[in-house]
Amino acid sequence: MNENLKNKVVVITGAASGIGKATAILLAKYGAKVMVTDINKKEGLLTTKIINDSGGFASFYNLDTSSKEETVIVLESIYKEHGAIDLAVNNAGIGGMVGPLHTIESSIWEKMIAVCLSGVFYSMQEEIKYMLIQGNGRIVNISSLAGLNGVLAGSHYSAAKHGVIGITKSAALEYGKYNIRVNSVCPGFVQTAIIDDVPEKVLNYTKNTRIPMKRIGTTEEVAESILWLLSDRSSYINGESLAVDGGFQAG
């Protein structure tokens, strides 16, 4: 059994940087047609350029996943232009170390839920709509270790990421019989812009005392797990939440 990604149309949200970008580049190497979506047009276009310059296929779409209206319009254009939405990686997200729960302002809570939870929900609604027409599909939602555990100074982030696992499992129950698999990946600490607001002291402490492998992960390592979950090599995995964390979650 091979990966079977050749010419598959994959939508990736938040693909202008970090994990989304590494995933876009990796999937393109395996022959997928990559729909790079993001609010950051400049960096998003750069991701598509890297892929197209190296012989792959990528196209950029401006998409704020917290907007249901934009999501409906953009996913419809992708489906009409490319004739399919075979695979999806719902990855767009924002960082979340702010402070203890009672200090988190409503506007920060609302933005977090809008991007990290509603964004995944809206994207899935549209992706699944087209996957049902096709009779197949695979979705990977990006949760976090914060979706499996509580997080100091990040209760709003943890709530959103627990929610992502909830909708992943529910969708796996609902759509398995339609040949649509839905899984999530839960990265630990990965070197991207999102961990810039994690204090150096906390990062070093975590690395030295909580991560058995004693290092932060790379975006490419997370991308490999996403590739596997999207490929035929994981054909019986559905509703799973895979920690990619150097062993953090083990103890």
Ligand SMILES: NC(=O)c1ccc[n+]([C@@H]2O[C@H](COP(=O)([O-])OP(=O)(O)OC[C@H]3O[C@@H](n4cnc5c(N)ncnc54)[C@H](O)[C@@H]3O)[C@@H](O)[C@H]2O)c1
């Ligand atoms: N880096 C980590 O340590 C880590 C750990 C666990 C989970 N994650 C999750 O991984 C995902 C990717 O994050 P990353 O670490 O690559 O960070 P990143 O900041 O490099 O990438 C996030 C991307 O999402 C985009 N984005 C933000 N808001 C958006 C919106 N409303 N609509 C569309 N795009 C939007 C950004 O422009 C950016 O390109 C996030 O969901 C994040 O919560 C990251």
